[in-house]
Amino acid sequence: MIKFNLPLYTEKSQEYLADALEQRHVSGDGKYTKLCHDYFKQKLNCHQALLTNSGTAALEMSAILADLHVGDEVIMPSYTFCSTANAFVLQGAVPVFVDIRADTLNLDEKLIEAAITPKTKAIVPVHYAGVACEMDTINAIAQKHNLLVIEDTAQGYDSYYKGKPLGTLGDMGCYSFHETKNIMSGEGGLFVTNNTSLAERAEIVREKGTNRSKFFRGQVDKYTWVDKGSSYLPSDLVAAYLYSVLEIADKVQQKRLKIWQKYYAAFADLEKQGEIRRPIIPQECSNNAHMFYLLCQDLATRTAFIAYLKEHEIAAPFHYIPLHSAPAGEQFCRTATDMKVTDKVSETLVRLPLYYDLTEKEQDKVIDVCMDFWRNK
Ligand SMILES: *Cc1c(COP(=O)(O)O)cnc(C)c1O
Numbered sequence: 001m002i003k004f005n006l007p008l009y010t011e012k013s014q015e016y017l018a019d020a021l022e023q024r025h026v027s028g029d030g031k032y033t034k035l036c037h038d039y040f041k042q043k044l045n046c047h048q049a050l051l052t053n054s055g056t057a058a059l060e061m062s063a064i065l066a067d068l069h070v071g072d073e074v075i076m077p078s079y080t081f082c083s084t085a086n087a088f089v090l091q092g093a094v095p096v097f098v099d100i101r102a103d104t105l106n107l108d109e110k111l112i113e114a115a116i117t118p119k120t121k122a123i124v125p126v127h128y129a130g131v132a133c134e135m136d137t138i139n140a141i142a143q144k145h146n147l148l149v150i151e152d153t154a155q156g157y158d159s160y161y162k163g164k165p166l167g168t169l170g171d172m173g174c175y176s177f178h179e180t181k182n183i184m185s186g187e188g189g190l191f192v193t194n195n196t197s198l199a200e201r202a203e204i205v206r207e208k209g210t211n212r213s214k215f216f217r218g219q220v221d222k223y224t225w226v227d228k229g230s231s232y233l234p235s236d237l238v239a240a241y242l243y244s245v246l247e248i249a250d251k252v253q254q255k256r257l258k259i260w261q262k263y264y265a266a267f268a269d270l271e272k273q274g275e276i277r278r279p280i281i282p283q284e285c286s287n288n289a290h291m292f293y294l295l296c297q298d299l300a301t302r303t304a305f306i307a308y309l310k311e312h313e314i315a316a317p318f319h320y321i322p323l324h325s326a327p328a329g330e331q332f333c334r335t336a337t338d339m340k341v342t343d344k345v346s347e348t349l350v351r352l353p354l355y356y357d358l359t360e361k362e363q364d365k366v367i368d369v370c371m372d373f374w375r376n377k
Contacts, residue, residue, distance in 0.1 A: 002362050004315040006355045007179040007186065008252065012244040020240035029216070030236030032243045039246050043158075044165045044192055046173075048199035050206055050232075051239055052189040055154040055176025057232040059087035061191050062150045062172040064205050064228055065198055066122050068093040075115050076124040076152075077107045078324040078335070079342045084126055084152050085323050085333060093121070095333040097324045102341050103280040104128065105349075109137040115336035116141075122148040125170070130182070130290035131281055132161035135169045142170070150174070154189075157182045158253050159288035167192045172202075177242055182256060182290055183249055185242035188234060205229040252356050256289035259354055259363060263292045266367045275374050292352050294370075299347040305373055306350060312369045315353065322346050 016032065023031055033051050040049035052058045068074070070092035076084055078097035085095040098111045105128045112123060123142055125133035133151075142149045149170030153159075156166035157175060167173025172195075177188030191206070193199050203213040209229030214220045245252075270276045277295040281287050296302040302318065309316045322342045323329035353366055 001313045002315065002353050002358075002366060003355075004317055004351065004353050005180050006357050008184055008245050008248075008356055010244050010248050012247060013241055016240040016244045017237060020236050023236070026236055028233030028235060029213070030239070032236050032239035033234070035243050036239050036246065039243070040190060040192065044168050044173075046165075046168045046192045047194045047196060048192060048202060050191045050202060051234055051242070052191055052206065052232045053234050053238075054187050055152075055174055055178060055181075055189040056083040056087065058174035058176075058189040058191040059083055059150075059152065060090060060230070061202060061205050061232055062174055063087040063091045063093070064230075065172065065201055066091070066148050066150065068121055071119060072121045073117060073119045073334070074122045074124055075107075075112055075120060075336070077126055077128075077342070078322040078329070078333075078339055079105060079128070079320055079345060080126045080152065080323065081154070081320065082323060082326070082328070083154075084124060085329065088122075088124075089328075089332045094119075095323070095329075096120070097329075097333060097335045097337075097339070097342075099337045099339050100128075100341050100345065104131050104133070104282065104285075105341075105345055106131065106133040107138070108337075108341070109134045109141070111337050112138065112141050113145075116145055116147075120145065120147060122150055123170075124150045124152055126152040126154075127156040127159065127166050129279060129293065130155045130157070130159040130166075130288035131279070132156075132159065132166055132169075132285040135161050139170065148172070154178075155181065155290045157288060157290075158249070159290070160286040162284045168194055171195055172198060182252060182288060183242075183245055185234075185238050185245065188238055188242055191232075201227065206232040253288065255356050256354060257287070259358055260287065260289035260292050262363060263352060263354075263367070267294060267370070270371075270374055289354070292354050294350050294352065295345065296348045296350065301377075302348050302350055304377075305370075308373045309366075309369060312365075314366055314369055316350050318346075318350055320346060
């Protein structure tokens with residue numbers, strides 16, 4: 001069976017995990033967490049970068065920091081993972097869904113302004129497949145209406161918009177290091193911001209609402225409960241694993257890009273024949289090879305395609321059930337536009353296996369089986 005994803009593992013993973021144990025500091029913010037923080041501050045050129053337990057945790061931190069009141073509204077796509085919405089629902093806010101663009105499958109910036117009401121407090125662009133949303137337009141709308149921009153950049157490691165790293169374009173950014181993402185630690189995430197006052201509060205929110213980070217830096221002589229918060233910091237063991245992966249991050253990215261480009265070239269003819277559509281990456285956006293997907297013509301074709309791949313021992317999942325049609329989405333959220341593109345994409349998109357350890361032989365098989373399907377259809 002060719003898996004859809006395989007977690008990263010390097011020679012250093014065990015060594016760093018053993019070292020982290022020997023440090024006798026296995027709670028949060030130890031040696032490896034600091035190494036990861038330095039790495040990300042430099043890589044993302046940002047003021048604050050804090051490891052979290054997950055992308056979900058980073059989103060929850062941003063929702064707390066947004067200071068929302070019950071009934072406040074947050075504009076986001078419906079075509080995303082449930083954590084994008086859940087984080088705000090937990091604060092009593094109402095996610096308001098706007099349809100996506102047919103090319104990038106990202107929040108359609110042209111539909112945002114009409115969805116703004118006096119209750120709107122934030123816009124949450126999700127950089128789907130690591131391809132940036134139209135951030136200049138989104139930031140301009142946010143500035144005009146005095147809204148926060150919180151980037152769900154769970155899929156956006158090593159991706160850029162007009163040369164700037166994703167997650168640093170709005171007020172706050174939320175990365176995921178779940179094992180299905182380009183860079184991973186099993187579960188894990190990162191909160192980033194360039195805003196100095198949000199940065200200071202973020203440390204507190206992440207540490208159960210205490211000023212413990214200041215205490216450890218010697219800036220206060222005892223620590224206490226000063227704000228809302230929860231426990232969003234990972235054990236240093238998780239950071240040790242993540243750090244081992246960061247050391248091969250460039251190699252991982254090169255390999256993923258190679259695999260992505262081979263898929264892209266292989267399906268050019270099928271696209272010309274109108275059978276499928278390949279990903280579209282606008283000029284101002286980079287490609288981090290997070291995902292390679294194909295868009296089929298309709299649901300029946302996709303169902304048959306996925307079944308054919310499975311018969312030939314290839315795992316190729318689809319996603320998402322749009323949040324506006326999920327039971328919790330119907331209960332907690334509101335829809336501001338029609339959802340034509342979202343509904344169509346969720347019925348026709350297929351993701352192909354893409355991970356660092358995928359061999360050439362395995363990828364060739366995936367491509368051959370895909371070609372056979374359309375030849376025999
Ligand atoms: C993976 C993902 C998340 C959640 O990240 P976790 O680390 O699994 O909590 C949130 N949003 C998007 C778009 C994702 O792809």
